[in-house]
Amino acid sequence: MSIQVLTQIKKSVAMKDLAQIFLGSVLLAIFAHVKIPLPFTPVPIVMQNIIAVLLGIVLGPKKGFLSVFMFLMEGVFGLPVFSTMVTGLQVFMDPVGGYRIGYLISAVLAGMFAHSKKERSYLFPILVGLVCQYTLGMIQLSYFVGINKVFFLGCAPFLMGDLFKIACALTILKFLKPKS
Template identity: 40%
Template sequence: MRENILINKIIKEKSESRMTELLLIISGAVFLGMTARISIMLPFTPVPITGQTFGVLMIGLVYGRKLGLKTIGSYLAAGMAGLPFFSTAGPSILFLKPTGGYLIGYVFMVLICGYLTEKGWGKSYIKTFGIMLLAETAMYLCGMIHLSFFIKANVLEMGLYPFVIGDLIKMSLVTFSVPSIWKAVDFFKK
């Protein structure tokens, strides 16, 4: 299982050491915070287009389930504490904002990506895309259920449809990147 986690192949030092793990968690949380800054507000929905799903998918596929969960948890805690890690500024209590369900959905995204990566799915382009479809579905379910408490309009029109094309583009980038990194790492480790 450990051999199917990409970060363990990249880092020569055992990634279980406390210092290495802490640095990976912090760098992953900062990476997610940076992807959140890529944000476009749409006039008809409280949900912005962001780069966060790209970041969460990468974290799950590269870090695996355990380290990915710690990273997402740290990211969410830092954002709720007021660090500029979410697409909207300021401290945030997740359940009090329309976008909170999507943020909670990131936990499920990382669980799905990490678990299936640990099973060896992250090395194949097709399986990687399949992992992400499952992960995105879980995130959208959480997001739209939560969003339905804040809006009375059609939740699909405000919480899913505007984001499908962008997410397919982000998923395509990750689909190309992660298995390609695996191939490069395997090539240079020989």
């Protein structure tokens, strides 16, 4: 193969990667607006949490991270991509900012576990990703609602819905089969 052919292949792979990363950020932005606000907590029910985990699993930890990072930067720079419609650096400082940071880390962790040679099921990577999101989200939320209320306002109301999301994610992953 000539150097020109190799260079062209490299460029097309890079374009494919960029397209996947961009589409992942678009999916997160779209699903941000599929929300159910709850009157007793500043944290709405959203689909973003499971989408962030799926991006890590489907795209891998690196591209999953970059997808979520791009999504977060879209919000920082003023695009209305978050369920709370907050923009700027405030996206990391409001009551749900910890969950957003959790999206970033959960994409990496879920992707790493899903693509490890030892992991045979997607359930564990999904659970690791969601636990990461809840942990970081509740840490930050506790500054706004207090440590005594954080579990009841930042986790408990969402567990049943997350069971449904996990079932949907596992079904989707059966058809996508991102593992090699």
